[in-house]
Amino acid sequence: MWKLVKPSVRKEVIHQLESLLAEYCDGCFVHRQLKKEGGRRQAHRFCISQCTVGGKIKEFGKKLE
Incomplete structure (x- = not known):
């Protein structure tokens, strides 16, 4: 079920x-x-699972749910 996020909060999270x-x-x-070495899929997998910035992006995504 979707939680309702206030538009002002949503706007701030997206800006961050x-x-x-x-x-x-x-x-x-x-x-x-x-x-270049392993293809787009491998690079994307690294960003999602191992990169610290990717972890922050996941946190922002959870705030927008």
């Missing part, structure tokens, strides 16, 4: 998420290298 992505993920060397 965009800032995080712009600061750390855009042009990430590790992601780019893994994508």
Whole structure:
């Protein structure tokens, strides 16, 4: 079941998420290298399961549920 998130809270969480992505993920060397060596799927799996920034992104996602 969906929890209702206030629009102002949702907007702030999305803003923080965009800032995080712009600061750390855009042009990430590790992601780019893994994508080159093992493909997009392997790079994505690394970001989700091992990267500390990926963990923060998951936390933001849980706030938006």
